[in-house]
Amino acid sequence: MATATYNFSNKTILITGGAGDIGRATAHRFASNGANIALLDLNTTKMAEVAIELKEYNTKIAALTCNLTGSDDVDRAFAAAIKQFGIVDYVFNNAGYQGAFAKTDEYPEDDFQKVIEINLVGAYRVLKAAARCLKQSGGGAIVNTASYAGVVSPPNMLAYGASKFAVIGMTQTAAKDLAPHKIRVNALSPALIGPGYMWTRQTELQAATQSQYFDADPKIVEQQMIASVPMRRLGSLEEVANGVAFLMSDEASYITGFNLEITGGH
Ligand SMILES: NC(=O)c1ccc[n+]([C@@H]2O[C@H](COP(=O)([O-])OP(=O)(O)OC[C@H]3O[C@@H](n4cnc5c(N)ncnc54)[C@H](O)[C@@H]3O)[C@@H](O)[C@H]2O)c1
Secondary structure, eight states: OOOOOOOOTTOEEEEETTTSHHHHHHHHHHHHTTOEEEEEESOHHHHHHHHHHHGGGOSOEEEEEOOTTOHHHHHHHHHHHHHHHSOOOEEEEOOOOOOOOOOGGGOOHHHHHHHIIIIIIIHHHHHHHHHHHHHHHTOEEEEEEOOGGGTSOOTTOHHHHHHHHHHHHHHHHHHHHHGGGTEEEEEEEEOSBOSSHHHHHHHHHHHHTTOTTSOSSHHHHHHHHHTTSTTOSOBOHHHHHHHHHHHHSGGGTTOOSOEEEESSOO
16 A cells, blocks of 8 residues: 655654554654654553654654543643653544443443543543644644544444544534644544454454344454445554544645544445
8 A cells, every 4th residue: 555655854743542553553654754752641561662663763752651531641741742852743632442332221320431531531631732732832733533433323332422422523613713823623533443452342342232233243243344334344553544644744734623534434
């Protein structure tokens, strides 16, 4: 697959969920195009492994442990990134949690709150810190990871779907508020992406719900899900990273408030 090369030399991108599958693939994509990378994640061990991998590109890398469920933590991590890199140009607001898989009348309240706390309130904290930071930088771009579940909610994912619909709404408001500061804000909505942690987890947990929509065998659930997208295959992590690179790049200089669906069509 031919991949567009953008010149991100001397640019810095801050990536939340930088230890996870999509964050890691995006970090590789940007570092290979010259960018300095600030990874933020709760998972210090996995993040350190990603930071070591990124050394091959000879750009500057920071790994900043951060729990999005606290404003102080988020502000501290942004301050550390600014201290290390001077300015931040791009923020990929990407960390997320899939939540429980349960029917509406059984969905656990504590998990509903956890999903909203990470995917919506956490994303709001990062968006607010990013807006302040990029204003200081004189402009930049933000990409918020939503999901195809924020466009058409799947069964058994009550909290996740709600949180991702809200991320798309938040993106539209932020795009309007931040345009005067030369900051573009877009959303990215992956659907069936893999192989990876969330793909495996969702096929196993959808199978276990015993709903009318999916088989009880996760291998058959995989086939059922793939049959629901016109391209009849998973999207790769690299294809998601390509979408982020495009939205951050100067080629997207007039694109803001947009939701890029990476779905294989629906
Ligand atoms: N993989 C998919 O199929 C898919 C599809 C649609 C949307 N998404 C979204 O893409 C984003 C990345 O997903 P992924 O596939 O890389 O999943 P992942 O589980 O591999 O990565 C998510 C990362 O977020 C981090 N994280 C979770 N809670 C956190 C918190 N409170 N503070 C800091 N970090 C936290 C985790 O430690 C993890 O490293 C998520 O927002 C997810 O909802 C993924």
